[in-house]
Amino acid sequence: MAVLTYREALNRALDEELARDDRVLLMxxxxxxxxGAYKVSKGLLAKYGPNRVxxxxxxxxxxxxxxxxxxxAGLRPVVEWMTxxxxxxxxxxxxxxxxxxxxxxxxxxxxxxxxxxxNGPAEYLASQHSQALESYWxxxxxxxxxxxxxxxxxxxxxxxAIRDDDPVVMLEAEMMYGLKGEVPDGEFLVPIGKxxxxxxGSDVTLITYSKPLWTxxxxxxxxxxxxxxxxxxDLRTLRPLDEEAIYASVRKTNRCVxxxxxxxxxxxxxxxxxxxxxxxxxxxxxxxxLVSGEDVPMPYNHALELAAQPNVPKVVAAARRxxxxxx
Amino acid sequence: MADKKTLGGHDKKFLMGLLESMHRIRAFEEKAGxxxxxxKIGGFCHLYSGQEAVAVGVISALDLSTDYVxxxxxxxxxxxxCGMDPKAAMAELYxxxxxxxxxxxGSMHFFDAGKHMLGGNGIVGAQxxxxxxxxxxxxxxxxxxxxxxxxxxxxxFGDGAIHQGxxxxxxxxxxxxxxxxxxxxxxxQWGMGTSWKKVSSNEDFSAMAGAxxxxxxxxxxxxxxxxxxxxxxxVKRAKAAxxxxxxxxxxxxxxxxxxxxxxKYRTREEVETYRARDPILLLEGRMEEAGLLSAREKEALRxxxxxxxxxxxxxxxxxxxxxxxxxxxxxxxDRESGETAPSEASWQS
Numbered sequence: 052m053a054v055l056t057y058r059e060a061l062n063r064a065l066d067e068e069l070a071r072d073d074r075v076l077l078m079x080x081x082x083x084x085x086x087g088a089y090k091v092s093k094g095l096l097a098k099y100g101p102n103r104v105x106x107x108x109x110x111x112x113x114x115x116x117x118x119x120x121x122x123x124a125g126l127r128p129v130v131e132w133m134t135x136x137x138x139x140x141x142x143x144x145x146x147x148x149x150x151x152x153x154x155x156x157x158x159x160x161x162x163x164x165x166x167x168x169x170n171g172p173a174e175y176l177a178s179q180h181s182q183a184l185e186s187y188w189x190x191x192x193x194x195x196x197x198x199x200x201x202x203x204x205x206x207x208x209x210x211x212a213i214r215d216d217d218p219v220v221m222l223e224a225e226m227m228y229g230l231k232g233e234v235p236d237g238e239f240l241v242p243i244g245k246x247x248x249x250x251x252g253s254d255v256t257l258i259t260y261s262k263p264l265w266t267x268x269x270x271x272x273x274x275x276x277x278x279x280x281x282x283x284x285d286l287r288t289l290r291p292l293d294e295e296a297i298y299a300s301v302r303k304t305n306r307c308v309x310x311x312x313x314x315x316x317x318x319x320x321x322x323x324x325x326x327x328x329x330x331x332x333x334x335x336x337x338x339x340x341l342v343s344g345e346d347v348p349m350p351y352n353h354a355l356e357l358a359a360q361p362n363v364p365k366v367v368a369a370a371r372r373x374x375x376x377x378x
Numbered sequence: 379m380a381d382k383k384t385l386g387g388h389d390k391k392f393l394m395g396l397l398e399s400m401h402r403i404r405a406f407e408e409k410a411g412x413x414x415x416x417x418k419i420g421g422f423c424h425l426y427s428g429q430e431a432v433a434v435g436v437i438s439a440l441d442l443s444t445d446y447v448x449x450x451x452x453x454x455x456x457x458x459x460c461g462m463d464p465k466a467a468m469a470e471l472y473x474x475x476x477x478x479x480x481x482x483x484g485s486m487h488f489f490d491a492g493k494h495m496l497g498g499n500g501i502v503g504a505q506x507x508x509x510x511x512x513x514x515x516x517x518x519x520x521x522x523x524x525x526x527x528x529x530x531x532x533x534x535f536g537d538g539a540i541h542q543g544x545x546x547x548x549x550x551x552x553x554x555x556x557x558x559x560x561x562x563x564x565x566x567q568w569g570m571g572t573s574w575k576k577v578s579s580n581e582d583f584s585a586m587a588g589a590x591x592x593x594x595x596x597x598x599x600x601x602x603x604x605x606x607x608x609x610x611x612x613v614k615r616a617k618a619a620x621x622x623x624x625x626x627x628x629x630x631x632x633x634x635x636x637x638x639x640x641x642k643y644r645t646r647e648e649v650e651t652y653r654a655r656d657p658i659l660l661l662e663g664r665m666e667e668a669g670l671l672s673a674r675e676k677e678a679l680r681x682x683x684x685x686x687x688x689x690x691x692x693x694x695x696x697x698x699x700x701x702x703x704x705x706x707x708x709x710x711x712d713r714e715s716g717e718t719a720p721s722e723a724s725w726q727s
Contacts, residue, residue: 102522112547114551116506120514124516126518147500157481158707159479193710215711
């Protein structure tokens, strides 16, 4: 078992899939000569050449749409967005083209494409470069959305996404690219649509995904010190949601906190909280709690930007509220 | 004995094919308009009447076993010119299961995978980057095997779409990556109710090709032979050198932007001026002059096109509605059985 960084795990997945299937190609800003804005594509241009690893102009709508057409014509493009912030310029091509092509054509066309890049707050980047936009994608039928939090999942989910016949949006995070974790040596896939219990527990379920997993695991540790057994469920895929895993955990603990770094209104987390409230109502011992990013644009000042995000005290406090152990 | 006479270098068989195709589109659109009036067809319905020479002229220059066509929401003419079965087209307008998109697309979303007709796109200009991607796949496959593009892709759009960023971004990509993409702007002079001149800083659209170091050409969009010949040149270059092109076809739509358009922005006289240069009449007149079309043949083509449209409407009328569980199919590739996803089930219960 090798220890890889999150970026190395993504790189390995891309490398293997490019080698495995010549319909796979990578395009995006700085993915080639520069080796990737975050070095995810390091060495791939040298290995696979400019026909398959393509530097694009800074035209997110254009190259995202081009990827959609290439996928309709049978290729399997991986489109790297330098960040999800910039992907808003390409929203139409993802929502109106990629996601709907199969349906509008009565099932005649597949769009096997992966859109991927960092999402969520980083550090000192202010409002336009530091936001969690997954709700935009998770809202749309026809898309699949994955949000791996570990190097192993980053590897296994990216490989699954590339082989999937539907458009998949993948959420990475600038702050996670250097994160190290064990990745099994042989080839493996992580199935899309399957959550994972990261820490078993019996008193409260903490549901999260992507980078906040690490905050939530710390919070679970702190709760253990305080005498509470928290189960941590990592959704890993945001669409389709692994509802069975969510309900199985909540029906065991009878209490639930959902943690996200995105804004609270109309978010993946608020939807999960609603599903739990509706489908586990008889088993809940307390109303479902939501810990989200604060409902403000991200400020530049470091103390303020940290205050805008979920942290261990916020998660612990929310867990104690559903445990009726406040104060 | 075969007729040796030609017109503009084209033989009678080819010319009759063009005429037949334009007649069929015209008759189909007339029937669609009529059925819309009878409320058999709903929603937005954009008719192609008047612009037939553009779709027919360009698509007759393609080999649809290897080439592809994409268009916007005024897509009936392009689909029919690609060879889509008029019955499937009309059934789609009726929202029936036998429609070309199983009744899920409607007027704006005609698709025919077998005929390489890749839609039918309702967002102005959004099909242009997608078309660039199809052309990219053709170039990509060629490059991987060390050869030319495997075909060319034609993208139709209107004068309203040419100012979208999507056009400019896609054209630039086609230029840097040498994609076999032929962009055909159908300048019908009205972007819904806005005159193209009012919103265009350059009234020569074909000149925009220069911004991307590509070939640009303006052509009389009412003259099917001029359109065809220009398309042949563009397709040849695209396939040989991966050179994108922009063709501006000056044309005119006889009907409103959609069926709900009262057309207060233009005069009856303006419409009549263009009807006098009707693409069907124009070709018929030239063929008659060249001794390539008899009165009997002319009438037969018209009658046959009307009969096909009539038959298509009868077929659509008699076709069944989609099954209720079709609502949930075709969303994902791995969920094709009509079963509902867990989340959908829990929302409905």
